[in-house]
Amino acid sequence: MPVDFEKQSYWHERFKSETSFEWLASSETFMTIIAPHLSRLPSRESQPRILQLGSGTSDLQNHFRASGYLDVTNVDYEPLAIERGRQLEEAAFGEVRLKYVVADATQLGNDLPPGQRFDVVIDKSTVDAVSCGGTTTLLRMASGIRKYLADGGIWISLSYSSSRFDVEDLPFDVEVIAKILTPKLKESEPDIYHHCYLLRPK
Structure with a gap:
């Protein structure tokens, strides 16, 4: 993975187009993969509070909304990505109801606002880009997520790596909840999987 994936300048240039x-x-x-885990969250309010980190130009927020989840905060540190997220939601629903925040x-x-807590934090390969900055950066991300999780909250992370969270001092217990087989160009190629992790605070 290119080292530039950890740099905001890379994403700024990419999201221009x-x-x-x-x-x-x-x-x-x-x-x-994640829907069954969302439905099992402790019922504190009418809806779970969802934080998506590194929303980028994904349409995942639209799938949350289409599934009836409206308490969703989408975070990216590149303002252009936040703009794209709003545009995708408005194009799909004719209005913007979810939250979009420029944050690292x-x-x-x-x-994020002091005192804010989330029932689930989601990242779709954001952890991979962050890991380009080294273990310290990954642990800083994990520490921030731990701080903003509500009691009983979970972190669900999709990664290309089978050992993404094999790091010391991680403040979470980790389990693999799904493996996604990547497409092959030839049948003879070995099976390669992406891994979806569920992390619970220790």
């Missing part, structure tokens, strides 16, 4: 892109799996596929997934304490 990119209006829609899905990392590792379609939003439809991802939703089939590795420095959440600086950007």
Whole structure:
């Protein structure tokens, strides 16, 4: 993976022209994996509070809304990505009802309202881009997520790596809840999977 994936300048240039892109799996596929876990969250309010980190130009927020989830906060540190997210929602529904925040997934304490808590944090390969900055950066992201999770809350992360969270001092217990087989160009090629992780605070 290019080192530039950790740099905001890379994403700024990319999002100047990119209006829609899905990392590792379609939003439809991802939703089939995470939907059962969303439905099992403790009922505190009428709806679970969802935080999507690194929303980029994905249409995942539209799938949340179509499924009836309206308490969704979409975060990206590139303003152009936030603009794209609003555009995708408005194009699909004729209005914008979800939340969009310019914030850094590795420095959440600086950007989200104090006292805010979420029942589930979602990232669709954002952890892979963050990991280009090294283990310290990944742990900083994990620490911020831990801070903003409500009691009983979970973090669901989609990654290309089978060892993404094999790091010391991670404040979460980790389990793999799904493996997604990547497409092959030839039948003789080995099976390669993307991994969907569920993380619970220790």
